[in-house]
Amino acid sequence: MSNQFTLWAVAAAFLSTGTPGLAHHGQAGYDLHQQVTVNGTVSDFKFLNPHCIVYLDAKDDKGEMQKWQGELTSPNHLLRAGWTAESLKPGDKITLTGWRAKSGSTSLWITKTVVNGEELKTAAGD
Amino acid sequence: MRTQRAQSVLLLGIVAGLPVLVHGQQTPNLSGVWNLESSPTTRYLSYGFMAGDPPMTPWAEERFKATRPSFGPRSFEDSNDPVNPTKLNSAGCFPPGVPRIYLQPFPMEIIQTPGRVLEFFEFNHFVRQIFTDGRPHNTALGATWLGDSIGKWEGDTLVVDTIGFNDKTWVDRAGHPHSDALHVTERMRRANDTTLQIEITIEDPKAYTKPWGAQLQFRAHPKWNITEMVCEDNVNFDDFLKNEAAKK
Numbered sequence: 217m218s219n220q221f222t223l224w225a226v227a228a229a230f231l232s233t234g235t236p237g238l239a240h241h242g243q244a245g246y247d248l249h250q251q252v253t254v255n256g257t258v259s260d261f262k263f264l265n266p267h268c269i270v271y272l273d274a275k276d277d278k279g280e281m282q283k284w285q286g287e288l289t290s291p292n293h294l295l296r297a298g299w300t301a302e303s304l305k306p307g308d309k310i311t312l313t314g315w316r317a318k319s320g321s322t323s324l325w326i327t328k329t330v331v332n333g334e335e336l337k338t339a340a341g342d
Numbered sequence: 343m344r345t346q347r348a349q350s351v352l353l354l355g356i357v358a359g360l361p362v363l364v365h366g367q368q369t370p371n372l373s374g375v376w377n378l379e380s381s382p383t384t385r386y387l388s389y390g391f392m393a394g395d396p397p398m399t400p401w402a403e404e405r406f407k408a409t410r411p412s413f414g415p416r417s418f419e420d421s422n423d424p425v426n427p428t429k430l431n432s433a434g435c436f437p438p439g440v441p442r443i444y445l446q447p448f449p450m451e452i453i454q455t456p457g458r459v460l461e462f463f464e465f466n467h468f469v470r471q472i473f474t475d476g477r478p479h480n481t482a483l484g485a486t487w488l489g490d491s492i493g494k495w496e497g498d499t500l501v502v503d504t505i506g507f508n509d510k511t512w513v514d515r516a517g518h519p520h521s522d523a524l525h526v527t528e529r530m531r532r533a534n535d536t537t538l539q540i541e542i543t544i545e546d547p548k549a550y551t552k553p554w555g556a557q558l559q560f561r562a563h564p565k566w567n568i569t570e571m572v573c574e575d576n577v578n579f580d581d582f583l584k585n586e587a588a589k590k
């Protein structure tokens with residue numbers, strides 16, 4: 217709980233940095249030891265190469281709205297896991313878990329996606 | 343009628359993974375969509391062809407130290423990987439070359455036609471042509487990203503010989519370099535209905551003190567299709583629009 221509070225505090229501190237920068241290809245920009253969970257509402261979903269991006273609005277622990285973005289694998293891989301370009305729509309309630317950006321900006325590499333109470337897996341089928 | 347029967351046999355062969363009739367002769371059938379299943383670097387599957395470093399010459403050591411991969415044990419946020427850069431606004435998306443193209447984490451389809459085997463990679467839709475009609479190498483085009491590939495069948499194995507590379511790519515995603523003297527030999531065989539093995543040998547006397555390589559294993563995915571994958575999409579396209587707008 218205190219960890220989560222710390223993360224939110226860090227997030228609030230970086231609020232002034234504006235829109236988080238996109239990491240282009242690879243996961244070097246994310247801290248694989250720092251897991252974060254964000255609850256919010258989808259504002260946009262880019263089902264594009266090289267990596268899909270989820271944009272969401274989420275409240276910090278002070279109730280202030282923050283803009284977050286989550287990065288997923290490429291659309292090709294998600295397609296084989298059952299996703300489509302319509303899997304996430306503005307207004308969807310979403311919980312993202314993943315690795316926090318090393319820069320401290322409000323972005324994460326997504327490892328778990330729960331939309332309107334249902335988990336969307338990212339592993340491809342046969 | 344005979345042609346029709348030959349076509350039917352060809353189609354059946356492709357569907358069932360049976361030998362294919364090409365030029366009236368049966369050749370093993372490598373057709374299908376394949377995805378990398380295992381490689382020597384188990385922690386990072388699509389990373390390198392050996393767990394440690396290959397036997398580099400001082401020339402290669404110096405270049406290797408300057409490489410900054412975008413992921414893996416020595417990843418950098420300001421990567422200078424020509425294929426997968428991470429620094430915002432960097433162009434990248436250059437062809438990965440051979441054999442690195444096998445390490446890009448997307449499937450490939452092998453398509454066999456008379457006199458040619460095609461490797462159709464999902465990553466940026468690169469296509470490799472491997473000529474199997476007996477022609478010699480043709481490097482009249484000069485150094486290229488994917489090199490010039492010719493192949494011949496040895497029993498159930500397609501032996502592919504590739505030369506004519508430029509020196510702009512890395513041999514893997516770990517950043518190991520190569521020179522334009524790179525010579526890649528691949529031995530491809532269908533180990534069973536669902537497994538494709540590709541044994542790769544890398545020779546480059548300027549960069550490596552001895553030949554080295556790996557055996558990669560691919561799994562068949564008959565229900566998968568190769569779908570559009572454009573590396574320059576998204577971030578790079580947004581940058582392109584911004585740059586165009588700035589000019590006005």
